[in-house]
Amino acid sequence: MITPDYYYVIVGGGLAGLQLALRLHQDVFFKGKKIAIIEPSKKSANDKTWCFWEKGRGNWDHLIAKKWNKGKFISSELSRDLALEPYSYKMINSLDFYDYAKEELENSEDIFFIKDRITKIDQVTRNAIGEKNNYTATHFFDSRLDSDFKNDEKSSxxxxxxxxxxxxxxxxxxxxxxxxxxxxxxxxxxxxxxxxxxxxxxxxxxxxxxxxxxxxxxxxxxxxxxxxxxxxxxxxxxxxxxxxxxxxxxxTDYPFHKSNTRYLTKIGTAGGWVKASSGYSFKNTEVKVEKLIENIKSGLHPSANLMNKKFQKYDAIFLDVLQSQNNLGESLFTKFYTKNSIQEIFSFLDEETSFSEDLKIMLSLYHPQFIRSFFKKI
CATH class of the missing domain: 3.30.9.10 (D-Amino Acid Oxidase, subunit A, domain 2)
Known part of the structure; x- marks a missing residue:
């Protein structure tokens, strides 16, 4: 049997790939396992601003460029002040994150940055085929977005x-x-x-x-x-x-997880890690990475139980409403932010609420289109 070049290959050195690499690097369980991060760009530009809400201190506070304890929601007809405590709303500049991750990981004897563009992953030979070279591994974490989601008639x-x-x-x-x-x-x-x-x-x-x-x-x-x-x-x-x-x-509610196999796990947007109804990704990625690491250490597939089916259904209904009647957006978000506290909203979007709490929020958003979308998505 041919010994693979790497234990893990992470395709993509963006948010998901670097968060995953950092957690692998920090856990002694993965000590001695060679990991390649393959990315075509240097990630040397401040190309994104990531924001998220969080209670108290968090793992990324040393990178926070700014945080707020107060916010506003403004519609055409009203303005509502949002007192966030015990949450705060935190902002990270992408270049600060990229620089921190690279500095941490480049000191590792097990992690290797490779500048290349992967065009295909052959799971039979366990070979990632790049424009410059090919790379074998026992498992691939792939952040490349499959374009099939654009043409899936069952998905919103x-x-x-x-x-x-x-x-x-x-x-x-x-x-x-x-x-x-x-x-x-x-x-x-x-x-x-x-x-x-x-x-x-x-x-x-x-x-x-x-x-x-x-x-x-x-x-x-x-x-x-x-x-x-x-x-x-x-x-x-x-x-x-x-x-x-x-x-x-x-x-989208496209089932990205169906691309996961014994030897490959989709991560980031390509794995459905972006919260479908809000578009937030930074904190969501942290939660998914923690679960993924726990799965590997427990002998499970990395993607086991990574997605919450209840909240996936809620997201699917909401997306179908906006896709079917996009003009409803302002009125729906106005109901969302005026009939619920910001703490209830954050807890719901973090997928931490009970069914009775979910029901309260769902009723606050009521519109006949929700009924049509509910029966369409069940």
Missing amino acids: LIYQHFKGIKIKTEKAHFDPEIFTMMDYRVKHKEDTCFTYILPTSKNEVLVEFTFFTPSLCKESVYDQKLEEYIHSILKIDHFEIIETEKGIIPM
């Missing part, structure tokens, strides 16, 4: 797509202690879209225009809406753009 699919700009003003315009989760005052047609505001100081803020829609739009639309919000809502005429970020996140 909308996209969270956005453009954000970090701006700096000469005068103090912002309260750095309050972020805005959603502001629906700037609209585009009848789409579910909103503006997301993360102030980091009195004169610096990230303004992001975000859609939850079945189709994408031209980049000029984001630019127009960002300009409209900054001028009409923030009342700012002069500012400097410091950074820009863009993203497209699939929000």
Whole structure:
């Protein structure tokens, strides 16, 4: 029998791949097992801003660029203050995470960074085929997104797509202690879209225009809406753009887990690790990685019981509602944020609530389309 090049190959050095590699590195159970992280890019740009809510201290507090204990939800007709305690809303710049992960992992004798693009994984020969070389392993963790999810008629699919700009003003315009989760005052047609505001100081803020829609739009639309919000809502005429970020996140109930096999586990977005109804990924990834590590140490398949079927069903119903009647977005989120406490919302989105708590939230969102979507998805 040919000895494999590596015990594990992690295809993709993004959020999921690096979080997984860090946990493997930190656990003595995996000491001596050679691990390759294969990624085509150097991850040397601050290309994303990750946010998540959390109670108290967490594993990533040393990387936190900013956190908030207060927030706002704003619809066309009302504004609600959100007192988050005991939670706080935390922000991490992607480059800080990439740099930390690489610094930690490059000191390991067991972990190897390889710059290559994997085009195929042959599970018969257990060979990852790259543009520069081939790599054998006992198991592959694959973050490459399978495009089949776009064409699956049984699954709902909308996209969270956005453009954000970090701006700096000469005068103090912002309260750095309050972020805005959603502001629906700037609209585009009848789409579910909103503006997301993360102030980091009195004169610096990230303004992001975000859609939850079945189709994408031209980049000029984001630019127009960002300009409209900054001028009409923030009342700012002069500012400097410091950074820009863009993203497209699939929000879908597609069964990504069906691609998992004896020798391969899909991770990250490709594994369904993004919360389907919200698009949040950072904390979700941490939870999935912990469960995955526990499974391996218990002799189970890495993906065993990784997904909560109850909450997958809730997500599927909500996605079908937005896909069927996208114009309902603002009214649904307004009900969500005004008929439930922010603590109840966070607990529900973290998949920690009981059935009676779930029922309260579901009833607060009631619309006839939910009934139609429920029977469609059962």
